[in-house]
Amino acid sequence: MKIIVPMAGVGSRLRPHTLTTPKPLTVIAGKTIVxxxxxxxxxxxxxxxxxIAFIIGPATKGFPSNTKDKxxxxxxxxGAKGSVYVQEEALxxxxxxxCAKESLGGPCVVAFADTLFKADFTLDAKADGAIWVKQVEDPSAFGVVKLKDGVITDFVEKPKEFVSDLAIIGIYYFKDGDKLREEIKHLIDNDIKENGEFQLTNVLESLKQQGAKFVPGKVNAWMDCGKKDPTVDTNKQVLTFEQQAGNNLVSDDVVLENSEIIQPCYIGKNVVLKNSKIGPYVSxxxxxxxxxxxxxxxxxxTNVHITNAKLDTAMIGNFAKFNGNFTSVSIGDYTELT
Structure with a gap:
Protein backbone atom coordinates (compact mmCIF):
# COMPACT_ATOMS: atom_id res chain seq x y z
CA MET A 1 0.00 0.00 0.00
CA LYS A 2 1.13 3.53 -0.79
CA ILE A 3 -0.05 6.90 0.51
CA ILE A 4 -0.02 9.85 -1.89
CA VAL A 5 -0.17 13.22 -0.10
CA PRO A 6 -0.76 16.37 -2.20
CA MET A 7 0.21 19.29 0.03
CA ALA A 8 1.36 22.03 -2.34
CA GLY A 9 -1.29 24.54 -1.26
CA VAL A 10 -0.12 27.29 1.09
CA GLY A 11 -3.51 27.89 2.73
CA SER A 12 -4.33 31.52 2.01
CA ARG A 13 -7.46 31.42 4.22
CA LEU A 14 -5.24 30.78 7.26
CA ARG A 15 -3.15 33.92 6.84
CA PRO A 16 -1.19 35.48 8.48
CA HIS A 17 0.05 32.12 9.80
CA THR A 18 0.62 30.68 6.33
CA LEU A 19 2.62 33.66 5.12
CA THR A 20 5.68 31.98 6.62
CA THR A 21 4.55 28.37 7.12
CA PRO A 22 2.52 26.40 4.52
CA LYS A 23 -0.70 25.07 6.04
CA PRO A 24 0.26 21.35 5.95
CA LEU A 25 3.32 22.21 8.07
CA THR A 26 1.24 24.03 10.71
CA VAL A 27 1.76 22.35 14.08
CA ILE A 28 -1.27 21.00 15.95
CA ALA A 29 -0.59 19.71 19.49
CA GLY A 30 3.08 19.19 18.79
CA LYS A 31 2.92 17.62 15.33
CA THR A 32 2.45 19.07 11.85
CA ILE A 33 -0.89 18.51 10.12
CA VAL A 34 0.72 16.30 7.48
CA ILE A 52 4.56 7.73 1.23
CA ALA A 53 4.81 10.21 -1.64
CA PHE A 54 4.45 13.90 -0.75
CA ILE A 55 3.70 16.59 -3.35
CA ILE A 56 4.87 19.98 -2.06
CA GLY A 57 4.97 23.46 -3.55
CA PRO A 58 8.12 25.31 -4.64
CA ALA A 59 10.32 27.30 -2.29
CA THR A 60 8.77 30.48 -3.70
CA LYS A 61 5.47 29.43 -2.06
CA GLY A 62 7.08 29.36 1.37
CA PHE A 63 8.16 25.74 1.65
CA PRO A 64 11.36 25.70 3.73
CA SER A 65 14.53 24.17 2.26
CA ASN A 66 14.49 21.34 4.82
CA THR A 67 10.89 20.30 4.04
CA LYS A 68 11.98 17.30 1.95
CA ASP A 69 14.22 15.91 4.69
CA LYS A 70 11.50 16.28 7.33
CA GLY A 79 8.65 2.02 8.16
CA ALA A 80 7.98 3.31 4.64
CA LYS A 81 10.00 4.79 1.81
CA GLY A 82 9.61 8.54 1.53
CA SER A 83 9.39 10.34 -1.81
CA VAL A 84 8.96 14.08 -2.38
CA TYR A 85 7.77 15.76 -5.59
CA VAL A 86 7.25 19.44 -6.39
CA GLN A 87 4.16 20.90 -8.05
CA GLU A 88 5.61 24.03 -9.62
CA GLU A 89 2.24 25.44 -10.68
CA ALA A 90 -1.19 25.01 -9.09
CA LEU A 91 -3.20 23.33 -11.86
CA CYS A 99 3.19 15.09 -10.08
CA ALA A 100 3.84 11.86 -8.14
CA LYS A 101 3.24 9.65 -11.20
CA GLU A 102 6.42 7.65 -10.54
CA SER A 103 4.92 6.51 -7.24
CA LEU A 104 1.41 5.77 -8.56
CA GLY A 105 1.03 2.02 -8.82
CA GLY A 106 -0.85 -0.77 -7.08
CA PRO A 107 -3.27 -0.03 -4.24
CA CYS A 108 -2.92 3.47 -2.83
CA VAL A 109 -4.58 6.00 -0.57
CA VAL A 110 -4.67 9.61 -1.76
CA ALA A 111 -4.97 12.04 1.14
CA PHE A 112 -4.95 15.80 0.71
CA ALA A 113 -3.23 17.48 3.66
CA ASP A 114 -6.03 19.99 4.29
CA THR A 115 -7.87 18.28 7.12
CA LEU A 116 -7.48 15.73 9.88
CA PHE A 117 -10.00 12.95 10.39
CA LYS A 118 -11.04 9.81 12.20
CA ALA A 119 -12.50 7.26 9.80
CA ASP A 120 -13.36 3.60 9.26
CA PHE A 121 -10.83 2.15 6.81
CA THR A 122 -12.56 -1.22 6.39
CA LEU A 123 -12.38 -1.60 2.60
CA ASP A 124 -14.88 -3.39 0.34
CA ALA A 125 -12.82 -6.02 -1.49
CA LYS A 126 -15.28 -5.95 -4.42
CA ALA A 127 -14.98 -2.19 -4.93
CA ASP A 128 -12.44 -0.47 -7.17
CA GLY A 129 -12.11 2.37 -4.73
CA ALA A 130 -13.51 4.24 -1.76
CA ILE A 131 -14.15 7.93 -1.18
CA TRP A 132 -14.60 9.21 2.33
CA VAL A 133 -17.51 11.64 2.67
CA LYS A 134 -19.15 13.66 5.42
CA GLN A 135 -22.60 15.25 5.58
CA VAL A 136 -22.31 19.07 5.53
CA GLU A 137 -24.69 22.00 5.83
CA ASP A 138 -23.37 23.92 2.78
CA PRO A 139 -22.37 21.48 0.01
CA SER A 140 -21.80 24.28 -2.52
CA ALA A 141 -18.24 24.73 -1.22
CA PHE A 142 -17.26 21.09 -1.79
CA GLY A 143 -17.15 18.28 -4.27
CA VAL A 144 -20.07 15.99 -3.42
CA VAL A 145 -21.29 12.50 -4.29
CA LYS A 146 -24.68 10.94 -4.98
CA LEU A 147 -25.44 7.39 -3.83
CA LYS A 148 -27.68 4.53 -4.89
CA ASP A 149 -27.75 1.21 -3.05
CA GLY A 150 -24.52 2.05 -1.26
CA VAL A 151 -22.59 2.79 -4.47
CA ILE A 152 -21.50 6.23 -5.69
CA THR A 153 -23.39 7.17 -8.86
CA ASP A 154 -22.30 10.79 -9.45
CA PHE A 155 -19.50 13.21 -8.64
CA VAL A 156 -20.34 16.92 -8.67
CA GLU A 157 -17.76 19.67 -8.10
CA LYS A 158 -19.09 22.55 -5.95
CA PRO A 159 -22.75 22.34 -7.05
CA LYS A 160 -24.59 25.65 -7.34
CA GLU A 161 -27.92 23.86 -6.90
CA PHE A 162 -28.51 21.14 -4.31
CA VAL A 163 -27.73 17.61 -5.52
CA SER A 164 -26.27 16.06 -2.35
CA ASP A 165 -24.95 17.04 1.07
CA LEU A 166 -22.28 14.32 1.17
CA ALA A 167 -19.01 16.23 0.83
CA ILE A 168 -15.78 14.62 -0.32
CA ILE A 169 -13.29 15.31 2.49
CA GLY A 170 -10.13 14.63 0.48
CA ILE A 171 -9.34 10.98 1.35
CA TYR A 172 -9.54 8.35 -1.41
CA TYR A 173 -8.60 4.69 -1.91
CA PHE A 174 -7.76 3.28 -5.33
CA LYS A 175 -7.23 -0.43 -5.86
CA ASP A 176 -5.32 0.26 -9.09
CA GLY A 177 -2.95 3.23 -8.90
CA ASP A 178 -1.70 2.53 -12.43
CA LYS A 179 -5.19 3.03 -13.83
CA LEU A 180 -5.52 6.26 -11.86
CA ARG A 181 -2.25 7.53 -13.36
CA GLU A 182 -3.33 6.65 -16.90
CA GLU A 183 -6.67 8.42 -16.51
CA ILE A 184 -5.08 11.60 -15.15
CA LYS A 185 -2.59 11.54 -18.02
CA HIS A 186 -5.50 11.33 -20.48
CA LEU A 187 -7.08 14.36 -18.80
CA ILE A 188 -3.88 16.40 -19.02
CA ASP A 189 -2.92 15.29 -22.55
CA ASN A 190 -6.35 16.31 -23.80
CA ASP A 191 -6.46 19.54 -21.79
CA ILE A 192 -9.74 18.58 -20.12
CA LYS A 193 -10.20 21.26 -17.45
CA GLU A 194 -12.94 22.53 -15.20
CA ASN A 195 -12.69 26.09 -13.92
CA GLY A 196 -9.24 26.24 -15.48
CA GLU A 197 -7.87 23.25 -13.57
CA PHE A 198 -7.51 19.48 -13.89
CA GLN A 199 -10.01 18.18 -11.34
CA LEU A 200 -9.91 14.78 -9.65
CA THR A 201 -13.72 14.62 -9.75
CA ASN A 202 -13.51 14.45 -13.57
CA VAL A 203 -11.09 11.54 -13.29
CA LEU A 204 -13.41 9.74 -10.89
CA GLU A 205 -16.38 10.28 -13.20
CA SER A 206 -14.43 8.90 -16.17
CA LEU A 207 -13.34 5.82 -14.21
CA LYS A 208 -16.94 5.27 -13.11
CA GLN A 209 -18.18 5.45 -16.69
CA GLN A 210 -15.63 2.78 -17.58
CA GLY A 211 -17.19 0.49 -15.00
CA ALA A 212 -15.25 1.26 -11.83
CA LYS A 213 -17.25 0.80 -8.63
CA PHE A 214 -16.66 3.38 -5.90
CA VAL A 215 -18.18 3.15 -2.43
CA PRO A 216 -18.37 5.79 0.33
CA GLY A 217 -16.09 5.59 3.34
CA LYS A 218 -17.44 6.35 6.81
CA VAL A 219 -16.01 9.41 8.58
CA ASN A 220 -16.36 9.61 12.35
CA ALA A 221 -14.70 13.00 12.79
CA TRP A 222 -13.61 15.60 10.25
CA MET A 223 -11.37 18.38 11.56
CA ASP A 224 -10.93 21.41 9.34
CA CYS A 225 -7.76 23.51 9.31
CA GLY A 226 -8.87 26.06 6.74
CA LYS A 227 -9.32 29.19 8.89
CA LYS A 228 -8.24 30.34 12.34
CA ASP A 229 -11.29 29.33 14.39
CA PRO A 230 -11.70 25.85 12.82
CA THR A 231 -7.95 25.25 13.28
CA VAL A 232 -8.17 26.14 16.97
CA ASP A 233 -11.18 23.80 17.24
CA THR A 234 -9.16 21.06 15.52
CA ASN A 235 -6.47 21.53 18.15
CA LYS A 236 -9.18 21.04 20.80
CA GLN A 237 -10.42 17.83 19.17
CA VAL A 238 -6.91 16.41 18.74
CA LEU A 239 -6.11 17.07 22.39
CA THR A 240 -9.35 15.34 23.38
CA PHE A 241 -8.49 12.27 21.28
CA GLU A 242 -4.98 12.18 22.78
CA GLN A 243 -6.41 12.34 26.31
CA GLN A 244 -8.88 9.56 25.53
CA ALA A 245 -5.96 7.45 24.30
CA GLY A 246 -4.21 7.99 27.62
CA ASN A 247 -1.41 10.16 26.18
CA ASN A 248 0.20 12.87 28.30
CA LEU A 249 1.44 15.70 26.06
CA VAL A 250 2.99 17.89 28.76
CA SER A 251 6.80 17.84 28.65
CA ASP A 252 8.60 16.74 31.82
CA ASP A 253 10.81 19.83 31.85
CA VAL A 254 8.01 22.44 31.97
CA VAL A 255 8.78 25.06 34.62
CA LEU A 256 5.71 25.83 36.75
CA GLU A 257 5.91 28.91 38.98
CA ASN A 258 2.63 29.49 40.79
CA SER A 259 0.83 28.14 37.72
CA GLU A 260 -1.76 25.52 36.85
CA ILE A 261 -2.27 23.29 33.79
CA ILE A 262 -5.82 22.03 33.20
CA GLN A 263 -5.80 19.03 30.86
CA PRO A 264 -6.00 18.24 28.04
CA CYS A 265 -3.06 20.35 26.90
CA TYR A 266 0.12 20.07 24.87
CA ILE A 267 3.08 21.86 26.46
CA GLY A 268 6.38 21.54 24.57
CA LYS A 269 9.92 21.33 25.87
CA ASN A 270 11.59 24.18 27.74
CA VAL A 271 8.36 26.09 28.42
CA VAL A 272 8.12 28.42 31.43
CA LEU A 273 4.75 29.23 33.02
CA LYS A 274 4.66 31.97 35.66
CA ASN A 275 1.56 33.06 37.58
CA SER A 276 -0.61 31.61 34.87
CA LYS A 277 -3.55 29.27 34.33
CA ILE A 278 -3.34 27.18 31.15
CA GLY A 279 -6.10 25.03 29.72
CA PRO A 280 -8.13 23.21 28.94
CA TYR A 281 -7.49 22.68 25.18
CA VAL A 282 -4.28 24.67 24.88
CA SER A 283 -1.15 23.85 22.87
CA THR A 302 7.13 27.88 19.41
CA ASN A 303 9.38 30.55 20.96
CA VAL A 304 6.43 32.72 21.97
CA HIS A 305 6.42 35.21 24.87
CA ILE A 306 3.01 36.04 26.32
CA THR A 307 2.41 38.38 29.25
CA ASN A 308 -0.64 39.89 30.96
CA ALA A 309 -3.04 38.10 28.64
CA LYS A 310 -6.46 36.54 28.85
CA LEU A 311 -6.78 34.42 25.71
CA ASP A 312 -9.60 32.28 24.37
CA THR A 313 -9.83 30.87 20.82
CA ALA A 314 -6.46 32.44 20.03
CA MET A 315 -3.84 31.36 17.49
CA ILE A 316 -0.32 32.77 17.84
CA GLY A 317 2.58 32.03 15.49
CA ASN A 318 6.26 31.25 16.08
CA PHE A 319 8.57 33.83 17.71
CA ALA A 320 5.65 36.15 18.45
CA LYS A 321 5.36 38.48 21.44
CA PHE A 322 2.00 39.39 22.96
CA ASN A 323 1.17 41.71 25.84
CA GLY A 324 -2.31 43.08 26.03
CA ASN A 325 -5.98 42.79 26.83
CA PHE A 326 -7.16 41.26 23.54
CA THR A 327 -8.86 37.86 23.73
CA SER A 328 -9.55 36.05 20.43
CA VAL A 329 -6.43 36.98 18.51
CA SER A 330 -4.69 35.62 15.42
CA ILE A 331 -1.03 36.65 15.31
CA GLY A 332 1.44 35.40 12.72
CA ASP A 333 5.13 34.48 13.07
CA TYR A 334 7.55 37.13 14.37
CA THR A 335 4.72 39.52 15.23
CA GLU A 336 4.93 41.77 18.30
CA LEU A 337 1.78 43.14 19.94
CA THR A 338 2.98 44.76 23.16
Missing amino acids: QRLVEDISKVLDEKLEE LIEIANNL GTAHAIY IGENSVVENSTIVNSLIQ
Missing part, protein backbone atom coordinates in the same frame (compact mmCIF):
# COMPACT_ATOMS: atom_id res chain seq x y z
CA GLN A 35 2.51 14.16 10.07
CA ARG A 36 -0.72 13.57 11.99
CA LEU A 37 -2.51 12.77 8.73
CA VAL A 38 -0.16 10.02 7.56
CA GLU A 39 0.26 8.59 11.06
CA ASP A 40 -3.52 8.29 11.45
CA ILE A 41 -3.85 6.58 8.06
CA SER A 42 -0.99 4.17 8.72
CA LYS A 43 -2.64 3.05 11.96
CA VAL A 44 -5.80 1.88 10.21
CA LEU A 45 -4.41 0.31 7.01
CA ASP A 46 -4.77 -3.46 6.73
CA GLU A 47 -1.84 -3.78 4.31
CA LYS A 48 1.86 -3.07 4.79
CA LEU A 49 2.76 0.54 4.08
CA GLU A 50 5.47 0.60 1.40
CA GLU A 51 5.81 4.24 0.44
CA LEU A 71 8.89 14.54 5.17
CA ILE A 72 11.20 11.64 4.34
CA GLU A 73 11.92 11.29 8.06
CA ILE A 74 8.17 11.08 8.77
CA ALA A 75 7.81 8.26 6.22
CA ASN A 76 10.87 6.40 7.47
CA ASN A 77 9.59 6.54 11.06
CA LEU A 78 6.50 4.69 9.83
CA GLY A 92 -5.77 21.39 -9.87
CA THR A 93 -6.19 18.33 -7.70
CA ALA A 94 -5.63 15.78 -10.47
CA HIS A 95 -2.49 17.57 -11.64
CA ALA A 96 -1.13 17.56 -8.09
CA ILE A 97 -1.52 13.78 -7.85
CA TYR A 98 0.05 13.30 -11.28
CA ILE A 284 2.06 25.77 23.59
CA GLY A 285 5.18 25.09 21.52
CA GLU A 286 8.71 24.65 22.84
CA ASN A 287 10.90 27.47 24.22
CA SER A 288 7.90 29.64 25.10
CA VAL A 289 7.24 31.79 28.17
CA VAL A 290 3.82 32.67 29.57
CA GLU A 291 3.50 35.13 32.45
CA ASN A 292 0.55 36.51 34.38
CA SER A 293 -1.92 35.05 31.90
CA THR A 294 -5.00 32.87 31.54
CA ILE A 295 -5.23 30.86 28.32
CA VAL A 296 -7.98 28.46 27.24
CA ASN A 297 -8.83 26.79 23.93
CA SER A 298 -5.86 28.24 22.03
CA LEU A 299 -3.04 27.21 19.69
CA ILE A 300 0.34 28.77 20.49
CA GLN A 301 3.42 27.91 18.42
